Amino acid sequence: MIRQVFENKEVYMDLLLLADEQESMIARYLKRGELFVLEDIQVDVKAVCVVTHEGNGLFELKNLATKPNEQRKGYGKQMVDFVCEHFKKRGHTMQVGTGDSPLTIPFYEACGFIKSHQIDNFFIDHYDHPIFEAGQQLVHMIVLTKKLN
Ligand SMILES: CC(C)(COP(=O)(O)OP(=O)(O)OC[C@H]1O[C@@H](n2cnc3c(N)ncnc32)[C@H](O)[C@@H]1OP(=O)(O)O)[C@@H](O)C(=O)NCCC(=O)NCCS
Known part of the structure; x- marks a missing residue:
């Protein structure tokens, strides 16, 4: 079951940090973002995500993480x-920004997202330490989009 969480969103910080390893970056979107959690029948959390409205019907997946195991x-x-179904009443596009990583780009493509553009040096300019994924340093942010209607 997937439900929206309105209070004490920080409870899910451990999982949110899997997708975005700097807490100060998470703080930039957690309060204004809408948080969803996927739990099983024992209320064991399997995955979390945060979506923000960036204006004019453009929604952004700011954080998505599934428990490692x-x-x-x-x-x-x-x-x-x-979330695409949930936000299609209110918007036209879902976007996501991610590192150029073989762990995430194929996932978003499997979910129907298409590469749109990149933000040069995003991970260098906005993080206080180098971020590595799959043995590679993340430098540019790759933005992918998916039409909601
Ligand atoms: C990226 C992430 C959210 C994917 O979640 P998930 O629950 O494992 O993904 P799903 O099982 O729904 O995968 C759906 C499809 O995406 C693709 N996919 C998922 N992970 C993949 C990977 N590591 N490599 C290649 N393709 C992948 C596959 O096509 C997969 O279908 P399949 O398993 O039948 O082949 C998860 O790996 C994660 O939490 N990673 C750490 C946090 C993170 O990096 N978040 C994204 C930040 S932008």
């Missing part, structure tokens, strides 16, 4: 499908 079971895609 629960990955590749379809929960991430279930979450993306849910």
Whole structure:
């Protein structure tokens, strides 16, 4: 089951940090963002995500994480499908920015996102330490988009 969480969003910080390892960056969107959690029947959290409204019907997936031992079971895609359906009444496009990583780009493409553009040096300019994923340093942010209607 996927539900929206309105209070005490920081409770999910451990999972949010999997997708965005600097807490000060999470603080920039957690309060204004809408947080969703995917839980099983025992209320065990499998995945979380945060979506913000960037204006004029453009929504952005700011954070998405599936618990490490629960990955590749379809929960991430279930979450993306849910939020795209949820926000289509209010907007036209969902976008996501991610590092140029073989762990995330194929996932978003599998969820129907298409590469749009890149923000040069995003991970150098906005993070206080180098970020590595799959053995590679992340430098540019790759922005992907998906039409909601
Ligand atoms: C990226 C992430 C959210 C994907 O969640 P998930 O629940 O494991 O993904 P799903 O099981 O729904 O995957 C759906 C499809 O995406 C693709 N995919 C997912 N992870 C992939 C990977 N590591 N490499 C290649 N393709 C991948 C596959 O096509 C997969 O379908 P399949 O398993 O039938 O082949 C998860 O790996 C994660 O939490 N990573 C750490 C945090 C993070 O990096 N978040 C993204 C920040 S932008």
